[in-house]
Amino acid sequence: xxxxxxxxxKTMRNIQKGILTQLGYGEIEEAVDGLDAxxxxxxxxxxxxxxxxNMPNMDGLxxxxxxxxxxxxxPIIMVTTEAEKMxxxxxxxxxxxxxxxxxFTPDVLSERIKETLARVAA
Amino acid sequence: xxxxxxxxxxxxxQNVFETMLQLPVQIKEPTLKHDNEPSFDVSGIIGMSGDVxxxxxxxxxxxxxxxxxxIFTGMEMTYEHDxxxxxxxxxxxxxxxxxxxxxxxxxxxxxxPSVVIGSNHQIFGQKDLTCILxxxxxxxxxxxxxxGIRNLVTAEVPA
Numbered sequence: 711x712x713x714x715x716x717x718x719x720k721t722m723r724n725i726q727k728g729i730l731t732q733l734g735y736g737e738i739e740e741a742v743d744g745l746d747a748x749x750x751x752x753x754x755x756x757x758x759x760x761x762x763x764n765m766p767n768m769d770g771l772x773x774x775x776x777x778x779x780x781x782x783x784x785p786i787i788m789v790t791t792e793a794e795k796m797x798x799x800x801x802x803x804x805x806x807x808x809x810x811x812x813x814f815t816p817d818v819l820s821e822r823i824k825e826t827l828a829r830v831a832a
Numbered sequence: 833x834x835x836x837x838x839x840x841x842x843x844x845x846q847n848v849f850e851t852m853l854q855l856p857v858q859i860k861e862p863t864l865k866h867d868n869e870p871s872f873d874v875s876g877i878i879g880m881s882g883d884v885x886x887x888x889x890x891x892x893x894x895x896x897x898x899x900x901x902x903i904f905t906g907m908e909m910t911y912e913h914d915x916x917x918x919x920x921x922x923x924x925x926x927x928x929x930x931x932x933x934x935x936x937x938x939x940x941x942x943x944x945p946s947v948v949i950g951s952n953h954q955i956f957g958q959k960d961l962t963c964i965l966x967x968x969x970x971x972x973x974x975x976x977x978x979x980g981i982r983n984l985v986t987a988e989v990p991a
Binding site: 718719720721722724725728764765766790791792793794796811812813814815 | 932
């Protein structure tokens with residue numbers, strides 16, 4: 711399972727990486743914003759993407775739209791401080807499969823990852 | 833400033849620190865921040881724009897910031913570490929995001945965070961905005977949230 715973490719905060723990427731490692735996902739690539747992520751998805755071909763919303767250069771929502779327009783259907787979980795209902799709806803419409811609001815506990819992120827992958831596999 | 837803009841920050845700072853650090857935070861009585869009053873040594877700053885605009889600052893004495901960042905990142909970290917400012921920025925990002933989510937019926941965007949490190953630094957927000965200082969206490973030491981924001985639309989935030 712290859713996972714791409716897209717977040718401008720190294721601290722947040724490290725926290726997510728720790729949770730993914732505990733879940734047994736060792737093949738993890740990191741991107742610091744949407745543009746960086748776009749430059750990496752071709753070669754890395756992630757099976758799952760965790761994407762922040764507010765980032766410099768290209769935000770998470772723009773990245774998701776661009777990624778989906780490339781015909782990529784791999785599951786995306788938005789991990790963000792944007793908690794308003796209209797933001798969640800906007801993200802889902804753009805092609806996000808699941809949503810985690812920061813702050814989160816390791817259990818919440820783990821459950822959301824498992825739930826997302828189970829839904830995709832069904 | 834309407835207290836309904838302050839309470840979301842009180843709730844959010846407690847939620848962020850409790851959830852991400854398992855660190856309970858006690859909120860003391862908010863006060864008016866006076867002009868030229870310095871912040872603590874380490875400050876994370878976020879701008880708000882849209883229906884509500886202004887600035888939010890999460891400010892710590894150095895020792896408190898180092899203790900909090902060490903818990904947050906899971907590694908001992910002094911203010912000189914390359915990733916120290918990133919961690920402080922992420923904390924103010926979560927506090928601001930959590931508060932703005934409670935501004936129901938408002939469309940508000942937050943900026944990417946900036947971090948200032950240095951004794952006795954001063955942060956100047958918009959001149960016509962009152963800044964409210966929310967003192968916080970934790971087992972890692974005291975710190976504060978400074979909120980200088982205003983509502984740009986007529987409807988008030990429900991309590």
